[in-house]
Amino acid sequence: MDVDNFGQQIEELRSRVRKIWQRTATQPNSQQELIIEAFDELQMAVEELLAASEELEVTRAGAERERQRYQELFDFAPDGYLVTNTVGKILEANHAAAIMLSMRQKYLIGKPLIVFIAQQDRQIFSSLINNSQQIQDCVIELKPRLGIPFPASIRASPVYDSQEKLIGWRWLLRNISEAKQAQEQVAIRTVELAKANQQLLSEITEHKRAKSQLLHLAFHDVLTGLPNRALFMNRLEDAVNYSKRHPDYLFAVLFLDLDRFKVINDSLGHTFGDQLLLTVAQRLQECLRSTDIAARLGGDEFIILLVGIRDVLEVVGVVERIQKNLALPVVLDGHEVSTTASIGIALSTTGYKQPEDYLRDADIAMYRAKTQGRACYEIFNTDMHIQAMAHLELVNELRRAIELQEFRVYSASGYYAIQFFSLPSPIKAFRFGDVPHSCRKCCIINR
Numbered sequence: 001m002d003v004d005n006f007g008q009q010i011e012e013l014r015s016r017v018r019k020i021w022q023r024t025a026t027q028p029n030s031q032q033e034l035i036i037e038a039f040d041e042l043q044m045a046v047e048e049l050l051a052a053s054e055e056l057e058v059t060r061a062g063a064e065r066e067r068q069r070y071q072e073l074f075d076f077a078p079d080g081y082l083v084t085n086t087v088g089k090i091l092e093a094n095h096a097a098a099i100m101l102s103m104r105q106k107y108l109i110g111k112p113l114i115v116f117i118a119q120q121d122r123q124i125f126s127s128l129i130n131n132s133q134q135i136q137d138c139v140i141e142l143k144p145r146l147g148i149p150f151p152a153s154i155r156a157s158p159v160y161d162s163q164e165k166l167i168g169w170r171w172l173l174r175n176i177s178e179a180k181q182a183q184e185q186v187a188i189r190t191v192e193l194a195k196a197n198q199q200l201l202s203e204i205t206e207h208k209r210a211k212s213q214l215l216h217l218a219f220h221d222v223l224t225g226l227p228n229r230a231l232f233m234n235r236l237e238d239a240v241n242y243s244k245r246h247p248d249y250l251f252a253v254l255f256l257d258l259d260r261f262k263v264i265n266d267s268l269g270h271t272f273g274d275q276l277l278l279t280v281a282q283r284l285q286e287c288l289r290s291t292d293i294a295a296r297l298g299g300d301e302f303i304i305l306l307v308g309i310r311d312v313l314e315v316v317g318v319v320e321r322i323q324k325n326l327a328l329p330v331v332l333d334g335h336e337v338s339t340t341a342s343i344g345i346a347l348s349t350t351g352y353k354q355p356e357d358y359l360r361d362a363d364i365a366m367y368r369a370k371t372q373g374r375a376c377y378e379i380f381n382t383d384m385h386i387q388a389m390a391h392l393e394l395v396n397e398l399r400r401a402i403e404l405q406e407f408r409v410y411s412a413s414g415y416y417a418i419q420f421f422s423l424p425s426p427i428k429a430f431r432f433g434d435v436p437h438s439c440r441k442c443c444i445i446n447r
Helices: 003-023 030-076 095-100 119-129 177-219 229-245 261-268 270-286 312-326 355-371 382-404 437-446
Strands: 080-084 090-093 136-142 150-160 166-175 251-258 293-298 301-307 330-332 335-337 341-347 377-379 407-412 415-420 427-431
Touching (some): 080 095, 095 166, 119 150, 229 301, 261 270, 312 341, 312 377, 341 355
Antiparallel strands (some): 080 090, 136 150, 415 427
């Protein structure tokens, strides 16, 4: 019976009661009054019942809408939803769950959920339904009726009745095979990136090593490992610049040329000559402080920079220590040899602004030491520079005169004089030993 029919019948009942009351109104008695009062109370009760019925209908319609909404959400949710009883028999299943398990929804009803779980994970399922205290999450492998088993995320939540008694389970099923594959891909990619990063680090390390090696080769002698001319000049330039800012700062440049090295190299061979150079380089370093620097120019020539010296006596002490150390015998393949060095010294007291000037002066002083014999040293002075320039001028004039046949040589008591026909001052006196080797043959012919 709907609400409208119910109200209509109540109204008809009221109308009949009114008609009875009108017929008996002329003959009132106590019984009639009671009946009328009863019918009025009945009318009020019916009206209240009708209002309650209308409210109930509204509530029922709202509940139906909510149920329909829930059913739609349940049926068309992207994840699988199941409702089971306490032992795991399926009571409800949505569309996504049916697709996951490869079975139509109506055929899932009544099936035990455990039959869709891989054998190795059934113990996990049993432990879930035996624990009714809380919501539980786990990952198990689902085995659809048709198709390949796949990993799934499971959330089980208990369902209770009004007396807090467990009456079933709700199950949320989510296929995580793609997520797991993505996770595996991420893991693989992470490993690959780690390997690539390690490879990159190795390449960077190798690049730094190669760069360091190239830098070392660019500024060091290949044979001895000592700094070369480029690195030495950098250090010498730093010393010169520092001395400009600190007038009391002193340094010295030593130019070394080994005595009799060519004889040893030619008689024993270049291999033994290289071993001797290595020994000399090691012994030079043993005589220096960590702040000093020894470099090899090439051949048997070495240069040394002594920095922060007190005076010339300190330099002479270093030179004597070097001479003593170099004079110690060296055994090369059973051959005992020894060597000394001619050393030229240039002091910073000259006040040059360019580092090349100190190296030039030390070279000049070394050649002067060579003329004094073996194991000698000379300290540069300005007279040496004047003599060196005069010697250079003589060499140039001789070579030009030889080419043009414009001179005549005169000798007397070991000294010689050259008459140049084309110069304003044609007569120059000299010792024959001062004549360059390249000019001596011609001088002998013409004297």
